[in-house]
Amino acid sequence: MAANNRISEVVIRRLPLYYRHLESLEKSGVTRISSAELGEQIGLTASQIRQDINFFGAFGQQGYGYNVRELKTHLAGILGLDRGYHMIVVGVGNIGRAILNYQSFYDRGFRIQALFDANPALHGTRLRGIPVAPADTLEAYLSKHAVDIGVICTPREFAQQTADILVAGGVRAIWNFAPVQISVPPQIPINHVHLTDSLLVLSYKLAHSEQAALPSEEDF
Amino acid sequence: MAANNRISEVVIRRLPLYYRHLESLEKSGVTRISSAELGEQIGLTASQIRQDINFFGAFGQQGYGYNVRELKTHLAGILGLDRGYHMIVVGVGNIGRAILNYQSFYDRGFRIQALFDANPALHGTRLRGIPVAPADTLEAYLSKHAVDIGVICTPREFAQQTADILVAGGVRAIWNFAPVQISVPPQIPINHVHLTDSLLVLSYKLAHSEQAALPSEEDF
DNA sequence: TAGATTGTTAATCGATTAACAATC
């Protein structure tokens, strides 16, 4: 599906935005939309939206625009949401639990099969119905189960070794929340979520915003 | 500090990476580094690094490179980390707690003063020493305390109204974790953390990776 | 000093926007 050859990263990163917005349009009962309307709603130009979509195919219709449900379905396919994914989460501290609680992941086909944690108090318990196994049983688990996405929510010092075990065990992609750089073989897609980076960008904007000039250092 | 006029977003988003890397170099005892070495280590060209840094000033020295500690200090200033920020977190579910547990935010000057939650069981308790107040006391709290950054970790349906209260109460920037689009006045910097987007990008990459062609649909 | 490496300008590359013929 999809003429995928070398789509640029900036385009790929806009796809989830398109997808989310189409989902919400569909929920509101909107059945068709033009690139101009869509652009206005999500803050992009109509040109850019048409360009982006046309990297993958001609899903619109001249004189009409796009069928919301149809375009959404195409995007789901392009994003790989038309298949199911098996996920495991290693480390069920707060971030691990936050992910577990995201119902929308489940709805989009991302199924968490198992949880792993070093804390013995959690072993044998279930969180949201999913069993928590000892972290040192991860390797054995992977030898018996096919896992698509491994989510790393361990403390930073265990992140790399966890990634190594995941990759050796055949996990096909890594989603890393540990605040440390992790290296994996180049064919394994990996996404890092650096919360700190997001906060520092916000800090930059705050420090350089108009308002920033006015208030004094500390007013507490 | 800093010739800040209209630095492009892509440059700004690289600053935290530079900063984090310099921190780690400093910890390892590295005192000087050239743009070529730095580029190799973080995967950018030497040219790009020099360009990025020079938007803010000439912090290097010909024939020598950059002094790690000095450049880090400059970047801290540029990012606004040389001042302290007062933060509050609204909603202390898993994401709220995860943020609370990020020691590194505290170390960089982001101080969480207060927590708010709708759950009565939490009222009057403390998490990591920080008191949890009822969500409906947020407005009163803001009338008495100056807050720089408001972190929204509420369920999606309360996110916009929380943002409205924060902005009306004088909060200067918003960090939003609720999976919904929030609107605030244009002068208020806002950063959205969309975990779903990150997962969908990973899904895209997995669906279009080399390996993806080989395995069958479901092998479980 | 000679060697190294920055700061900065110029050249290239890629992404966005504009324009318009095709067509529903």
Added chain:
DNA sequence: TAGATTGTTAATCGATTAACAATC
């Protein structure tokens, strides 16, 4: 059909890379 809006090519804009003189 006439009007609307896509798909797509061309023009513009911006970001990255290359090059090199300045200088430590």
